[in-house]
Amino acid sequence: MGYLILKHLHIGCVVLSGTGFLLRGLWMLADSPWLQRRSVRVLPHLVDTILLGSAIAMTVISHQYPFVADWLTAKLAGLLLYIGCGTMALKRARSKPQRAAFLLAAVLSFAWIVSVALTRNPLGFFATLA
Incomplete structure (x- = not known):
């Protein structure tokens, strides 16, 4: 996978991760039942795993550590x-x-x-x- 594709994947996951975190934080403050949904509990782990994996891959490709x-x-x-x-x-x-x-x-x-x-x-x- 090319560096530019990894960078775009990484940026997309940054946006999803940050937005998802803020949304979960606001739901927590509002005692929203949305926090109990399975997708809300599982999806952040998937996004953050891809985010970390793309970061590590870009680090290796660019030789910047x-x-x-x-x-x-x-x-x-x-x-x-x-x-x-x-x-x-x-x-x-x-x-x-x-x-x-x-x-x-x-x-x-x-x-x-x-x-x-x-x-x-x-x-x-x-x-x-x-």
């Missing part, structure tokens, strides 16, 4: 923050206000990851402040 390319290291660190905040937002935080705060933190970290990818700068949207 985290801990070598600063911007990829920043994306990886942001991903870990996003996963941690997302887990707290959707499952682990005890109260709705805590979940809402973690949801906001996860969405902001997601936006920062995207800005790092677009600018290929480890500071992402913070680069304009420097």
Whole structure:
């Protein structure tokens, strides 16, 4: 599979993953029964698996690796923050206000990851402040 196809697949999965996460977060805050649907529980895992697989494939093809390319290291660190905040937002935080705060933190970290990818700068949207 060519790099350009992988990149488009990756970007598509980024959009699906981010939109799906935000939707699930809003449903969680609204106590929506949609969260209990099988497709809502399974689809994010499928999308995120394809997202990760395409990221790894692009890394190998381009020979740009985290801990070598600063911007990829920043994306990886942001991903870990996003996963941690997302887990707290959707499952682990005890109260709705805590979940809402973690949801906001996860969405902001997601936006920062995207800005790092677009600018290929480890500071992402913070680069304009420097």
